[in-house]
Amino acid sequence: MDYFRELLFCSSLLLIIIPSTAVDSISTTQPFRDGDSIVSASGSFKLEFFSFVGSINRYLGISYNQISATTIVWVANRGTPLNDSSGVLRITSQGILILVDQSGSTIWSSNSSRSARNPIAQLLDSGNLVVKEEGDVNLENSLWQSFDYPGDTFLPEMKLGRNKATSLDRYISSSKSVDDPSRGNYTFRLDPAAYSELIMREGSSEKFRSGPWNGMRFSGTPQLKPNPIYTYRFVYDGDEEYYTYNLVNSSFLSRMVINQDGNIQRFTWIDRTQSWELYLSVKNDNCDRYALCGAYATCSINNSPVCGCLEGFSPNVSKDWDTMDWSSGCVRKTPLNCSEDGFRKFSGVKLPETRKSWFNRTMSLDECRSTCLKNCSCTAYANLDISINGGSGCLLWLGDLVDMRQINENGQDIYIRMAASELGKAGSAEAKSKEKKRTWSIIISVLSIAVVFSLALILLVWRKKMLKNRKKKDILEPSQNNQGEEEDLKLPLFDLNTMSRATNDFSPANILGEGGFGTVYQGKLNDGQEIAVKRLSKTSKQGLDEFKNEVLHIVKLQHRNLVKLLGCCIEGDETMLIYEMMPNKSLDFFIFDKTREKVLDWPQRFHIINGIARGLLYLHQDSRLRIIHRDLKASNILLDHEMNPKISDFGLARSVGGNETEANTNKVVGTYGYIAPEYAIDGLYSVKSDVFSFGVMVLEIVSGKRNKGFCHPDHKQNLLGHAWRLFTEGRSSEIIAESIVESCNFSEVLRSIHIGLLCVQRSPRDRPSMSTVVMMLGSESELPQPKEPGFFTTRDVGKATSSSTQSKVSANEVTMTQLEAR
Template sequence: MSSSSHCCFSLLFFLLFHKISCSTDTITATLSVKDGEGETTIVSSNGTFELGFFSPGKSENRYVGIWYKNISVTTVVWVANRETPLNTTSGILKIIKPGILVLLNQDNTTIWSTNTSRSVQNPIAQLLDSGNLVIKDAGDGNEEKNFLWQSFDYPTDTYLPGMKIGWDFVTGHETFLSSWKSSEDPSTGEFKYSINRNGYPQNFLKRGSIVRYRSGPWNGFQFSGSLNSRQSPFYEIGFVFNPREAYFTNHLLQPVITRATLSWNGLLERTTWVDRTQRWVLYLNVPTDTCDIYKLCGAYGKCNIQTSPVCGCLDKFVPKNEADWLKADWSSGCERRTALSCNEGEGFLKYSGIKLPDTQSVWFNQTMTLEECKTRCLRNCSCMAYSNIEIRNGGTGCFMWFDELLDIRLVPNEGQDIYIRVAASELVSEVRSSGKKQKILIVTLLPLGGVLMLTLILVVYYRRKKKNSELKHEVSRWHNKGDYSNESSNNEFELPVFDLSTLNKATDNFLIGNKLGEGGFGPVYKGVLESGQEIAVKRLSKTSTQGQDEFKNEALFIAKLQHRNLVKMIGYCIEGEDKMLIYEFLPNGSLDSFIFDETQSRLLDWPKRFHIINGIARGLMYLHHDSRLRIIHRDLKASNILLDINMEPKISDFGLARSFGGNEIEANTNKVVGTYGYISPEYAVRGLYSVKSDVFSFGVLLLEIISGKRNTKFFDPDNDDINLLGHAWKLHKEGRSMELVEPHLSDTASLSASEVVRSIHVALLCVHQRPEDRPSMSSVIVMLNNEAGALPQARQPGFFTDDDAHSFNMNEFGSTNEISTTSLSTGEMTITRVDPC
């Protein structure tokens, strides 16, 4: 080959290679996107998104769309010409002056185009790393105000982080999601998800003109009563409402691939991409359940997903049509038990823990105080209810409803307070204080000529007769009067009281053969009610080290906190010397019976274990973050994790739990309770506990699930002074973490080494000696499931019992100050340490 030929060949090879290997994110006057032979695309600079021509499924139609480039499952997030497909592969997408993107067919007919209200000299179309296709002048940066047009203003069925859904009141432009017609037809389908601008903005999901779901108004933290709008560990929700615009948006907190899609069958689903399984995993969806159906229970009806039937009337209200109500036709709703008569002593009752009623017709003021709101509503006989708009900083703003209250559901831990107008005769309530019962009759008089209120309070005291009666009243008060952080003042949490005879019959008189196990509280029996429902009955033992306080604690916390990863309480019984708690029956028992048993442990492969780990983490995150009060379990361990028929984990045994107020982060006690091997250093040594105490226990539990070994019974033949935490730490430092895995797991094809190593690393972060160095449970969930994210460096764990270690050692504690009692049949030791200081 001649020198000149060689040079020509090299130049040709370079140009060919350069064209194949290099991609651009921009359409210019000289560079278009083409279909068919010589097909071209553009790719965002970070390689996440690609724009080009595609055909959905088996369809032969051609569309211009944007999709994830490096995801194995083709996932289209935007379609340009969804209503005007091409039927050939001759399409071309190009940019023309004054700044318009046009889609042309083979005879140069315009199939689809953008619009613009201004002109630029050198327009380009650029695909940003967010998935947003923008048109701008070539010399401008990526500031939104400089865009001539952007695809984020015209989404199809997919919401991407950074997108805004809502209204521009100045231009009248609305940004919303609309479903595809089918999985192979991206034309506009039946469903729309948007912000309704009537009254105070809310998100509506509609099928045509019919509302299927309403999010409720924004309350400063989330959309009122929307179970799925709470802040996530990997994205943050924001809401803007002012005279110029109203919209919600969110941005990512972690490098997670996530999207929300309005499916062609009417579900709004947020999914995340998992590299390990190469599939999209559902994170949340709306509608979530039956109670999300718009105005299912009619006016003044309340929907409670925990009851059957789900619909009931608010307290002081009765069904408007009793016959229809009995047939489960709740559309007629409820009405006041006592009719209103304006200016004759009417007042307001507080209802807590609810999704605020429809705000399409409310009057609102964003700066008014709650007291000002009440005064204004009381003056107007047509005002049926009032509430704060936002609940941050003690509450601000004023809603006033003048129509019937529609679409109310009970949201115990995330709902709001509303004050509803009732007749004077309904303003009779009972309160209890200082161990005595008080009956209070409140008569409110409102003269026609003014707002002077005269209140007459008649208080009658009487002594309680029996100890059990006191306890029943206490439990009843919590559940019926909303003493739990003022989250519920209705009867929606009324905990059923069981007769001893019913439980005797259900358990065959507590037959020894029905005994499931025994813990510090007492024995647990399986039972079957006459309805056929299987139950677990926890019976307080006469010799139990736990007593009335733990009984009340459990009745309070488990019944109030509703989450799929917390055990569900069904009721209680207090009769004679018997005190019992009744739970749902979980057929697979406790986690310790699987992971610490050589035979049973083989039933738990790695995917099942990882699922259990994530379930426990989600349950703890709910306790620590999503409940209005922070709940600290204080006794998280394998025996307190129960498994349902699908091996879904449920945290149980809240006898030692404590709650924190909104601004509290740490508390101190002179009585340390918990289980040896799981207690955090700061709690054992100084009596300080916080949510990070539970994080430490979770880290221990995570290592136990992976290794199949108890922390307290671990034995290292090479170093008998080391515990499981120390062993995991040494293996981690030496890059041998996989040696911690239970042996039989290593032989299975389902084991993900990267997932296991990551989980061990996260566990070691959780057992750091100092609580401030441990992650939150929301961060734990993100770290466990985001294989692409870097993890902080792990440090030596607390209670690392090695002769060379300088961290806390359980043997250094004054053993003379400790009282230990056996917990459950596992031989675990429950520590109660009374600090002499």
């Protein structure tokens, strides 16, 4: 018995002494057998042998490790399955991965042009299986990596493109079926013969083309735009050219897949449903079919038939077009003659195939036009990069224009060569010169009559200009600084035609929202910049006052957490403000919606809280004027493409003197649910009124509930009262929105609730200043105990209403207005 005890002790001691190997790696001394597995350091991905349901074939592959649905992202032996569980993976001393079967025959192997002294195979948290020198953390030094040889899945940090120096071509290819990972018929890759565009083929036949990269997206993929899930970019890096993407939040799971039918789709994992949900498809409709309409034609999915010749072109074979066969394309109505040609601009299109093209990254658009005009083979030109105002670079087409389509949003401009007779007055330089001579002849022959009409016209224009300047002066007259001196606002003016084109003639489809001011439209300027246009209602006296007020205040403000005013338009009876466009709408769009609330996890919400606080601190303390906003609410916090918050809508804002912090009014404006009690009841507003509104928003961001309209089965208190009750009972965590529980830092969330309650205390004297709030959010110092909040029961609101005869109550998201004109 003692002998066996000693043997057991020695065995245990030996297990302790033998060093353990990393669970994410395979070394030359460790054969990797069927039944073994390695997991990446964070547990995100797993390498193991597996079989598809109903099959005896065994494969070596990488899959997601922390989700319920088995999802394979890469297979080593996708075309050569093992027939049993005898497979063994080894890494040789030269750094080559070899998969062998029971007989020792090689089923699959990696390759490498270099060797290592102590090679290992390591599974990274990105899902990349890398062969490298042990201890070397530089991925560029790896001997081999699975990301260089994708299957049907395009993961974050992968590269879709090629290396000209090594001839390495990274692309994804479909599987034959859902249970057969061997290579199918479809591939999706960077087209080596074209300028920076992706091509999907079935065998050797083109099926879909992305359009060339234009600095913002591929021109034929308008759905590719800034979003809260992932960032993307196209890289020109010496010998390398590739497209890649990264997740904004590593806790999200997202992947792109090309399936056995050639559909290229992006999926995101939804924890609530425990399933992959379709996020977007690269091919959306029939117009995405490659060259459906042939040359010199465009496809518009809203037309019937969908194909149509470009202006100045006609069907090549009319009888084919009559039978809905458009493949023969279109031909010019008037042949080119090179010396007298001009260009016609076509907007909102997917740029044509670029296999016969030429580019220059430094040319201006005018230089591009001249270069094309000098080359008789040049059929069109466009900006190479539209990511900056006005665009840059030059892309020329030197053959037929194929595979174009009309795009409703995020389309691009192209200038197509046309015969002078097709262009009329907009023809060649010679045609313009002749027209100019004819014009001068007419002017000279009728000079006496023209003088009379000219004088009349000058008088009319002068009178109209005086009326227009009077209106501009009334609205944009210089403001007075604290010393009584006038200050020039220097606000850019846009003309009405520009605004009309930008908003598609103020189309109802472009409306973003409406309010007491009027209507807000989405628009796009000629240079591609997206804008938001606030159009004053012609019948809104309230709106005119707010317009004046907003211009006077926001034009002087510059801060990363305040929305940027680009200019205004005052023409005829039209009055508009033009802002930078916020693609992710407003904060309330996300936090109060059960579906969209999951997009904002806790780190993003905390980032938004801090951004609002910094913007308010600037208004209250650091700006040229001391500004009190007076209408802070979730719908007035706009979010840019990176979810940075921007305070907007300064129509109700007021400025106070440099040393003043409060003022009094009998015209109470604002939004119940956010308005401070001293302001609603007594008309006294101050920087502490904004602090109260900020506190309400903090509690709404944490809870995902509106303050106004909140109801609880156990009491009649609003959100403030409910938060206060839970805080006093030590149960603040119960107010946290379910959608952020998994992502939240509890000490950070509880501190935010505490700060929110300090901000909504009944007495303004008890509320912290915004400088103190910013300091509290960024530190871990002890916080004072909050006192009872203001307006924390429904009766409080009723009392406020009866006490304030000068104002009327409105819904939570509608601004209060006085009964008489403001």
